[in-house]
Amino acid sequence: MDVDESIVQLGQKLDAWWDGFSSMLDSEDRVAQGDALLRGIEIAKEFDRLKTDGLAAITALIDRHDLAPDSERAASLIRGFEFGARLADTLHDEFRDTADGETKVMRLTDAIVKALDTIGRGRAALAVLLDDPDPGVRALAGAYLIDLLPERVGPILHQIEEEARGRSAGFRAHWALLAWEREGKSRFNYLSR
Amino acid sequence: MAGRDRRRLGGKFRPKNGSVASITQEIKNRINRRELRLNLVAALHIGIEAIANLIPGVDVAADVTMAVDLARTATEFRKLAIDATAALDFVKEGPHSLENLQISSSGYEEFSSYDQFVKGELSQARMTKRFGGAAYGNQYHHIVTQGSANRENFSPQQLQNTDNIIILPTLLHEVVNDEYLGPSPDPNMNMYQWLQTQSYDVQREEGLRILRELHILN
Numbered sequence: 001m002d003v004d005e006s007i008v009q010l011g012q013k014l015d016a017w018w019d020g021f022s023s024m025l026d027s028e029d030r031v032a033q034g035d036a037l038l039r040g041i042e043i044a045k046e047f048d049r050l051k052t053d054g055l056a057a058i059t060a061l062i063d064r065h066d067l068a069p070d071s072e073r074a075a076s077l078i079r080g081f082e083f084g085a086r087l088a089d090t091l092h093d094e095f096r097d098t099a100d101g102e103t104k105v106m107r108l109t110d111a112i113v114k115a116l117d118t119i120g121r122g123r124a125a126l127a128v129l130l131d132d133p134d135p136g137v138r139a140l141a142g143a144y145l146i147d148l149l150p151e152r153v154g155p156i157l158h159q160i161e162e163e164a165r166g167r168s169a170g171f172r173a174h175w176a177l178l179a180w181e182r183e184g185k186s187r188f189n190y191l192s193r
Numbered sequence: 194m195a196g197r198d199r200r201r202l203g204g205k206f207r208p209k210n211g212s213v214a215s216i217t218q219e220i221k222n223r224i225n226r227r228e229l230r231l232n233l234v235a236a237l238h239i240g241i242e243a244i245a246n247l248i249p250g251v252d253v254a255a256d257v258t259m260a261v262d263l264a265r266t267a268t269e270f271r272k273l274a275i276d277a278t279a280a281l282d283f284v285k286e287g288p289h290s291l292e293n294l295q296i297s298s299s300g301y302e303e304f305s306s307y308d309q310f311v312k313g314e315l316s317q318a319r320m321t322k323r324f325g326g327a328a329y330g331n332q333y334h335h336i337v338t339q340g341s342a343n344r345e346n347f348s349p350q351q352l353q354n355t356d357n358i359i360i361l362p363t364l365l366h367e368v369v370n371d372e373y374l375g376p377s378p379d380p381n382m383n384m385y386q387w388l389q390t391q392s393y394d395v396q397r398e399e400g401l402r403i404l405r406e407l408h409i410l411n
Contacts, residue, residue, distance in 0.1 A: 011227075011230055014230050014233055014234070015229075015230070017233075018229065018233055021270070022270070022273075022274050022277075025270060025271055025274060040233070040237050041237050043234075043237070044233075044234045044237035044238055047234055088376075092375065093227070094227065094230070095227065095230045095231050095234070096227050096228055096230070096231050096368060096371045097231055098371045098372065098374050098375030098376075099371065099374035099375065099383070102375055102376060103374075103375065103376050103383070106376040106380070107380070110380050143378065165406055166406045166407055166408060170406065171372065171375070171406065174402075175377060175378050175384070176378055178378070178399070179377075179378030179379070179387075182391065182395070183378075185378065185379075186378075187378055187379075187380065190378065190379040190380055190381065191380055
């Protein structure tokens with residue numbers, strides 16, 4: 001099972017735990033409370049572990065410095081980017097973990113794009129993700145490419161902005177469009193500053 | 194219209210019966226739960242640290258009695274329960290109008306500082322009148338944020354006025370704040386910082402947009 005799916009399931013597990021635990025806050029049954037609390041702590045630890053594993057997987061991919069041809073290296077970085085986009089969205093949408101989790105993942109996708117830009121076709125290789133079925137992946141790729149492919153990326157981001165309202169993908173598409181319209185910059189332009 | 198809303202929710206969050214009412218309820222549940230989850234994890238981390246401090250070198254699962262004492266003193270969870278109830282009461286009514294969330298009933302008022310606003314406005318009676326029993330689970334929210342660069346760039350009257358300050362349940366205020374703390378188009382800034390590089394009008398427009406996207410404002 002993917003990390004993002006595991007996080008979705010963990011969120012549901014946490015909801016169920018809270019339903020049980022909150023109902024016993026005023027209980028005198030200390031053992032039941034203690035047992036429930038320990039179960040909750042295990043869920044929190046599992047959340048930390050999933051996040052750490054997800055971030056480590058992307059980091060390992062960026063740090064891989066083998067002798068693979070550029071095309072293989074680019075394909076591997078693009079897979080990492082796609083995984084990162086889904087992880088960032090899941091942390092945002094399921095736990096609202098924006099300040100820590102989503103931000104850390106985005107720093108890694110920044111590193112992926114910088115690495116990608118030094119090989120082969122450069123960051124233009126991300127364009128393959130503009131057709132990805134996941135709106136969050138399309139939005140993140142678009143955020144880095146809007147200066148390069150404005151006529152293609154603009155309508156894609158506008159569509160995601162409308163269809164993913166209130167979700168990570170929708171916010172990301174909107175902010176990318178706003179920065180482009182007001183400052184003429186993609187996320188990559190800020191990175192290269 | 195219902196079909197359009199269902200598309201927006203996406204496959205795995207699509208309510209089984211697909212009615213507008215159930216979709217609305219789904220949105221309400223998700224808003225409330227999502228924010229609660231991160232708070233719960235944070236509170237449980239307090240538990241992890243407290244147990245580690247109380248029982249050095251002993252496995253967490255080994256001492257249930259200690260955990261029980263911790264549970265009884267975990268006021269954090271009680272506060273969360275109160276905040277969750279206040280947020281649920283709020284979202285049950287559906288998205289609110291901006292006027293409904295503004296505190297003053299006597300038209301536009303501005304203040305020379307946040308302290309002056311609070312002295313003038315933060316009375317239990319007024320909050321209770323507007324929000325009933327949930328008064329203690331509410332906080333003030335500035336649509337155009339009041340700290341950092343904005344404090345330098347705008348006058349106190351532009352920030353501390355009854356058009357710019359609204360009241361929100363604490364948990365939903367945290368939902369909004371989390372959006373501001375997320376990544377911005379500029380990798381060197383979060384949204385809170387990046388928006389403060391924009392004009393007052395853009396900040397207000399985007400601040401209202403965030404509230405609408407989160408189904409707080411209609």
